Amino acid sequence: MKRWQQKLHEVIYEADTPAGKLFDVILLIIIVASIILVMLESVESVNQSYGDIFNILEWIITILFTAEYIARLICVRRPLEYVFSFYGVIDLISIIPKYLSLFLGGTQAFIALRSLRLLRVFRVLKLTRYIGESQNLVAALKASRRKISVFLFAISIICLILGTVMYIVESPEAGFTSIPKSIYWAIVTLTTVGYGDIAPQTVLGQSIASAIMILGYAIIAIPTGIVTAEITKQGTKDYNNTQACTACSAEHHRNNADYCWNCGSKLD
Numbered sequence: 001m002k003r004w005q006q007k008l009h010e011v012i013y014e015a016d017t018p019a020g021k022l023f024d025v026i027l028l029i030i031i032v033a034s035i036i037l038v039m040l041e042s043v044e045s046v047n048q049s050y051g052d053i054f055n056i057l058e059w060i061i062t063i064l065f066t067a068e069y070i071a072r073l074i075c076v077r078r079p080l081e082y083v084f085s086f087y088g089v090i091d092l093i094s095i096i097p098k099y100l101s102l103f104l105g106g107t108q109a110f111i112a113l114r115s116l117r118l119l120r121v122f123r124v125l126k127l128t129r130y131i132g133e134s135q136n137l138v139a140a141l142k143a144s145r146r147k148i149s150v151f152l153f154a155i156s157i158i159c160l161i162l163g164t165v166m167y168i169v170e171s172p173e174a175g176f177t178s179i180p181k182s183i184y185w186a187i188v189t190l191t192t193v194g195y196g197d198i199a200p201q202t203v204l205g206q207s208i209a210s211a212i213m214i215l216g217y218a219i220i221a222i223p224t225g226i227v228t229a230e231i232t233k234q235g236t237k238d239y240n241n242t243q244a245c246t247a248c249s250a251e252h253h254r255n256n257a258d259y260c261w262n263c264g265s266k267l268d
Helices: 003-013 018-041 044-074 079-083 086-100 107-130 134-143 145-169 179-190 203-234
Strands: none
Touching (some): 003 018, 018 044, 044 079, 044 086, 134 145, 134 203, 145 179, 179 203
8 A cells, every 4th residue: 555545544544643633624514515405495485495505515515525535435445345335325315315406307207316315415524533432422322222121121111011011901991902012111111101091090090000110210220330330341442543454444453463363464
């Protein structure tokens, strides 16, 4: 890889240098601006008044994202690795709709075009790569997935039992017409959402509902505690750099790593 490609890779994929940090900040601003633009375009009155301006701004943003996408392909040794990666797909989705608008014309295609334009909201997913602490959060979620799975399984059993009990206690006139409907009520009540479309009418049913509501507050805190414990257990670890492999774009390398953990290539 040539020296200028290494420098470009350092700026685009990493954030340990002033140039890399500046690139990330500028890109964050553009992403947020594009998301705001998509939201404003969905307001009919605003779009009618400023539609032409929105179109020009959207083309500018799309061209900038296209340049970024091409730059990311240029500065890696294995471009296809990036193309088919999660972020590579997201980056492509964020720019394709605007170019498709050049080929989809006519009134019949307009409905499909509007749907494709909504794909631009996926640009918000481009934000995740620039949130450093998200790496720790994702690692904590992966480490606690078994505990959370057991927790969700236990909650499912509780909702099944409580829903069945309420189906027995309450009458169909109160909305508990079947066990699935009663389980739906139990889930809504346990999560403290409380839509109010189904409500117990008997004293016993209301007592059970009160107990479920109180239980719901306690249950909500459990997954939070599980993930927090994993984050604390991980600490800062030895992965607090933003170095990315120039071959496969893999991240999360140790601070003293010489080779990529994913493909084995030499880290620059």
